[in-house]
Amino acid sequence: MVDLDDAIVARLESHGERFEILLDPAAMDSIKQGKEVDLSEYLAVEDVFKDARKGTRPAEAKIKEVFETDDIVAIAKHIITKGEVQMTAEQRKELLESKRRRIITYIAANAINPQTKLPHPPIRIENALEEAKFHVDPVKPFDKEIEEAMKLLRPLLPIKFEKAKIAIKINGDDYGRCYDDLIKYGMVEKEEWAKDGSWIGLMEIPAGLTTELTDKLRNKTKGTASVKIINS
DSSP states (O other): OOOGGGOEEEEEEETTEEEEEEEOHHHHHHHHTTOOOOGGGTBSSSSOBSBTTTTBOOOHHHHHHHHSOOOHHHHHHHHHHHSEEEOOHHHHHHHHHHHHHHHHHHHHHHEEBTTTTBOOOHHHHHHHHHHTTOOOOTTSOHHHHHHHHHHHHTTTSOOEEOEEEEEEEEOGGGHHHHHHHHHHHOEEEEEEEOTTSOEEEEEEEEGGGHHHHHHHHHHHTTTOOEEEEOOO
């Protein structure tokens, strides 16, 4: 559980009553995106309040009337998704910076320059977003933020999201040490073992990650791994 001093207040006003919970700010972005998280791990106190800072509670009957449950996790999720979140200036700053870095990382990993078929470096994306005066919204869903960022980037950079189909060949002795990287970057669509003992696989991954995956495989195989893009 998060420390009380670091917790933020999520508040919902309904039926003439106010309901508040104290939670870890790290949970908010995931919940707003619709991701499944174990809220019991993010609540500073497993209780619902009328005024969280004063510790006053609403009547049990009123809680049941509004939420139709006494399950604190269900109540907390309802408050987060339907209500508003209060946070300190420092908490807001940290949340915005974390989300901004995630947006830049996501675009760098999934988008390419269609003219060169290569990814844009994260610093180039970051600089272009600054030039476009892109502002992160702490409660806007992540996918909507990506759409807005890409809309602003397109007039400044040749950029688009694209998947790459790649064929990989790895010596049999190297397959085990490369396996974790293979499943991390995408899904193996087809695979077979060649007569010489080599593993051959066909994968589809974000085009922006082809160089990164190629470098990792070649480092782990001392340069013997073969990676070939088979679609343009």
